[in-house]
Amino acid sequence: MFKKGQAGRKKEMNGYDEYRRRHRERSRRTLQTIRPSGLPPVRDLGSPYDRYGPSPGTGKDRRRSVSLARRLLIQSLISALLFSSVYWIEQNKNARLLPAKQSIVTALTQEFQFTAVSDWYEKNLGQPISFLPDLLNGNKGNQTASGSSSNSKNGAFAEPVTGQLQDHFNKQTNGITVSTSPNSTVEAAKDGLVVFVGQKSKIGKTVIIQHQNSDESWYGELNQANVKVYDFVKQGQKIGTTGGSGKRGTFYFALKKGQKFIDPIQVMSFD
Helix, strand or coil: HHHHHHHHHHHHHHHHHHHHHHHHHHHHHHHHHHEEEECCCCCCCCCCCHHHHHCCCHHHHHHHHHHHHHHHHHHHHHHCCCCHHHHHHHHHHHHHHHHHHHHHHHHHCCCHHHHHHHHHHHHHHHCCCCCCCCCCCCCCCCCCCCHHHHHHHHHCCCCCCCCCEEHHHHHHHHEEEEEEHHHHHHHHECCEEEEEEECCCCCCCEEEEEEEHHEEEEEEEEEEEEECCEEEECCCCCEEEEECCCCCEEEEEEEEEEEEEEEEHCCCCCC
C-alpha cells in the first residue's frame, strides 16, 4: 500500500509539473503575440515563485559595487595624505622646506602654463604632447599673412585691431583703449592657448590668451567671442569682434608679463 501511494503521488507531481510547463508556454506565446515588433523576445521567468529569487547579475553587481567603494576609499586616503603633507609643510619652519613652500604657493596662485610645457616637450622630445594640439600646425583657424607665424616664434606681438589709441595705459585699468569702427575683427596678438572667455568687471566680454614665458594678452569690450576656453589660436587668427554703437567702436587691450601688467605700446603701435 505504501509503495502504491508513493507511485500515485509521484505520478500526480509529474502531471502537475507538466501542467506548469504548458501554462508557462501558453503565457509566453500570448505575451509574444501582443508585444510590439522590434522588441527582444520574452524571457521565460519560470514559476511565479522563481521571480523573487536572485537575478543572474546580482553577483557581478555586488563585485562592481565593492570595486567602486574600494576605489573611492583609496582616492580619499590619497587626498587626505596630500592635504596633510601640504599642511605639514606650510606649518613647518624648517628652512630646507622653503623651496617646497614656494612651489605650493606658485601652484595655488598661478595658472598652469600649458604653452610653456608644450614648447619644452616639443623642443626636448621632438613631438608635441599627444593630448595637446600642435600650436603651430594643429589649428586651422583663420590666419593673416604667412609672416605672422614667424613673428610669433620670434616673440613679437602683432596689433590685434586697426584703430587709434584713445586711453593710455595706467595702473587703474592695466591696459589701453583703442577707438575702432563697430564690429571690427579682433585678432590674436600671438600664438597661445585661450584660458578665459567671459565677463570681466569694467571691460565686459573678454578673451584671455596665455602665451609662452607666462605672458598673457587680454581682449576686452568685445561684441562677440569666436573662441572658447582651451582653444589653441595662431597669431592673426580671428578671436572676436569689437563692440560699440553708431560709427564708433571701442576695444580694450592689455598685456601681462608674469604677474605684472605692462604698457602694450612698449611692444606694438596702433595706427
